Amino acid sequence: MEVRVVATNSLVPAPRPSAPVRLRLAPGLVDATQAALCAGSAARREAIVLWAGRADVAGAAVISHLILPRFVSRRDYLTISQAERLEVAAYLRSEQLLAFADLHTHPGVAFLSEADIANPFSVRDGFYAAVVPDFALREAGHGWRFYEVRARKWMEVNPRERIHGWAF
Numbered sequence: 001m002e003v004r005v006v007a008t009n010s011l012v013p014a015p016r017p018s019a020p021v022r023l024r025l026a027p028g029l030v031d032a033t034q035a036a037l038c039a040g041s042a043a044r045r046e047a048i049v050l051w052a053g054r055a056d057v058a059g060a061a062v063i064s065h066l067i068l069p070r071f072v073s074r075r076d077y078l079t080i081s082q083a084e085r086l087e088v089a090a091y092l093r094s095e096q097l098l099a100f101a102d103l104h105t106h107p108g109v110a111f112l113s114e115a116d117i118a119n120p121f122s123v124r125d126g127f128y129a130a131v132v133p134d135f136a137l138r139e140a141g142h143g144w145r146f147y148e149v150r151a152r153k154w155m156e157v158n159p160r161e162r163i164h165g166w167a168f
Contacts, residue, residue, distance in 0.1 A: 009064035019126030025165035037136035101128035141168030
């Protein structure tokens with residue numbers, strides 16, 4: 001696992017906000033996410049990153065950390081081992097952070113596949129899954145689609161309504 005701190009998050013750790021969770025992105029996070037996904041996919045396989053941070057007093061999630069878990073993937077498949085998931089969880093606990101989203105690539109158009117639904121990183125209410133098309137070879141934010149889980153059901157959401165700092 002690799003962690004990239006995109007911004008200092010001096011917020012006092014607070015409980016997870018209730019769904020729907022509004023995200024506040026640190027400057028440069030979207031570009032850093034795109035670069036990490038592009039490098040991880042190497043234009044030939046799926047790749048994944050996680051957004052983590054802390055809740056603020058208004059009940060939003062301030063995203064300050066980009067987590068790059070180790071994964072195994074191919075063109076249309078991606079998995080994170082249980083050991084790696086435990087390492088991510090231990091890191092989040094030690095830093096008093098919360099994971100709010102996973103972002104992963106697809107070879108073509110962005111959509112939440114049956115495999116994505118069957119094996120998500122998290123099914124905690126308010127957790128987001130974002131799908132980045134074309135192995136993240138386009139410009140940052142282009143064609144990304146966001147989904148939120150509630151009661152184990154995934155619904156597509158408009159990032160302009162949920163994500164402060166989303167300008168794409």
